[in-house]
Amino acid sequence: MPEKEDALVRAIAAAGMGIVRLASDGRLVSMTAAALDLLGLADAPADADVRTLPLDGIVADFPEEHPLLPTAEGRVQLRFRPPIGERALLRQAIREYDTEGKAAGWLLLFWPLAENRPEAQLRRQQKLETIGVLASGIAHEINNPINIMMNYGELIQDTVGPDSPLYPYAAQIIAESERVGKIVKNLLAFARQEGQAYAPAWTTDVIEAGLSLVRSIARKDQIALVVDVPERLPRIQCRSQQLQQVLMNLVTNARDALNEKYPSHHDDKQILVTAGEFAIDDRPWVRITVEDHGPGVPEDLRAKIFEPFFTTKPRDQGTGLGLPVSRAIVHEHKGVLWLESEPGRWTRFHVDLPVDDGWRLDEPEP
Template identity: 50%
Template sequence: MVRASRIGEKLKEREIVATYIDITESKRMEIIQKLLYQIATSVHATKSMGELSRIIQLELGKILDTTNFFIALYNKEEDTISLPYFLDEKDHFETFPAGKTFTAYVIKSGKPLLAKKEQIKQLIQSGEVEVVGTISKVWLGVPLIVEEKIIGVIVVQSYTDENAFNEKDLELLKFLSSQIGLSIEHKLSDEKVQESEENYHLLVESVNDGIVISQKDKFIFFNKRFADMLGYTYDELFMKAYSEVYTEKGIEILMERKRRRERGEYVPSRYETVFKKKDGTTIDVEANVTIIDYKGDKATFAVIRDITDHKWAEEEKKAMQVQLMQSQKLESIGTLASGVAHEINNPLTGIINYAQLIHNRVQDDSLKEFAGGIIEEGDRVAKIVRNLLSFSRQGKESHSPANIKDIIDATLSIIGSVLRKDQITLEEDIPEDLPQIRCRKQQIEQVIMNLLTNSRDALNHRYPDYDDDKILKITVLPIKMEGKRWIRTTVEDHGSGIPQDIIDRIFDPFFTTKTRDRGTGLGLSVSYGIIREHGGEFTVDSELGKYTRFHVDLPINN
């Protein structure tokens, strides 16, 4: 552009002064300023690194040939180059090892490179650079540096025109590279944050547990699972007072936890409570809570698990165990039926005989004598029947103080005659002054009965007839374990023993070595459950063909 003006008053004095203004450079700087602004504003306006790179390529294309253009990002740990944007007439890459590529050359030198045909050839021949892809006639790359760290390289190249780029273009890219590098770094950070948020959202929404944050007694954040658990929509549950979803029992549990916390007592983070759903039904849940700082104020973060089905299954399991125990009692009673009948028949025979004699005699002295005999035999029958009914009766017995010797004696009053009939020698080593235990007496009687029955079967299997070693021994003694006092009851027999390859399975439900008509495999499993429920230990040691010892350890202070 040329501007002219006159100077001087008279014609002969008049002169023309012309001024030349280079508007090409001015226009170029204006484009550069717009380019920088466009790149800066595109960081948050674009959805991906590739989209931002596309805008950079288009804006640079207004002042440079970007027909063949790419942005390379460097992963130092893996020594690899990734290309979020790659526009090229010849090749296509997404990632490749850094190696000795032109891009790696710029990264490792930390300096821009404008290489034309001859220099490209020299770099390749010297081994400083190795070719990846098609060789261009001119290659221009500038490092992208953010806070003195090279994050990548911006590259333009031409396969047809060696003079497509010059030193001025190199200086331009150097000038732009800091802003481009900063924009790319911000975009990468945004993508990491977005990825983290997406992963967090995916995690929170994918878990099968409810996740909830409550603050000032209101639900301020929760996942879809928690809303579904209670039957609410998001809008219905958001900012709802949590007292509205707790049952009376749940509120009482909360208040008790609060009272304990105020007293300075330990309050476990995990607890069970009851929620009320939108439709009025209730669900049992397990809550695992943590106190957190949320937006500058205290809040409660909780993971909520619906355990309704689990609780129902536990109740079903308990009911089934009661049924199994009752069935096992009936099984044991059936096994002992012949012996019990023998015990009952003798007194009954005596009663009948005495009654007959009373009928035949009328003298008073004799009547009294026979009446005494009737009473004596009747008492014996009553005792047997009483123990038998106590053993077989189903009831909600509570824990109460008991002496293990009395429990064993009551059990032996039922099974003792059967052992004698089978010619089994019973040995007892039970002190008289044992401490009492708190237990469900009938359940412990059932455990002792199961062990005695198993020992009887093992002895009869090994010794069908009388033998000096056909011995069943019951030993009771107080012991100390882990600083606690226990009562140990050991039932030992020299029967068949238990093979080592199955000894770990004998407490499994329905596992049995007996024939189908001799047992169900539930006795030891049920007994194990009873002892564990009493806070005790139930163990066994055995040597095949020599002995078996079952140890029942019950805590004295239960």
């Protein structure tokens, strides 16, 4: 009775539940549209063969002997290519049998996790927007006095002349004001009020520009910034300043992590920045990775650290904004920001960006 079955599937989909059907060896057989959504594959063509979807398989760590799982604990990690670190809640795993009563596979029923439901996403978005408005308000408020300070610094220099002992003091006032001005400018960019247009940029240039801003802070803390990026990486359609911001945030976090583990010099006090190309369904992507051998991120914090204002750092150090803002920026670039970590040993943050997301560069390469 196919028709009735369709109605049933539609009703279940309307409730937000996704269904995945697996063969008994764990191979993917089919899945509903809602399941595609939950697995972040909503853009897959409607007639796509499920076996070709960028899904490495469902790492369902449910025990063979318990065909019906307890509903609350059945968290299953879904592994993606690239892994996106998102989880759905496995509501039930139902054993399927063929007409002869032989085990034929599994029917997995997924709920979206609470934080992935639309209303939670909206709340998060609103929080980020509030931060943006606040930040830009503060930035404008600070800009004026900073400019005035800089002007007075220059006035002092002009008045006393370069031979005066006051001259270097004035120079210091100007330099520091410029620094604050830069922070404010970053804050504005960060608040995403500047509305930079998307334009093609060489991946390598974006990485270089982002790192140039954090080199000195790494050096100050006796951290070696090891960059291993191939010369020839494709161009990406991006807001380059925002991507630089993302890199800065990740490197700054790596620095904090290393400082926590190694207060002074240590041979392993390194931040590794690597990049490379890969493909999803024949489409080119680039991956930029920031790795540190710091304390790592415990399993139970991996979703939390992306929440606005979540920080494990002292009050005067952490804002808890770096990761949520970075993730928002990467999402706007249709990319994925995710992490792997072995607590106590290392952390890797990956920025995966599509090179060709329906746009093409027709002009010849320079």
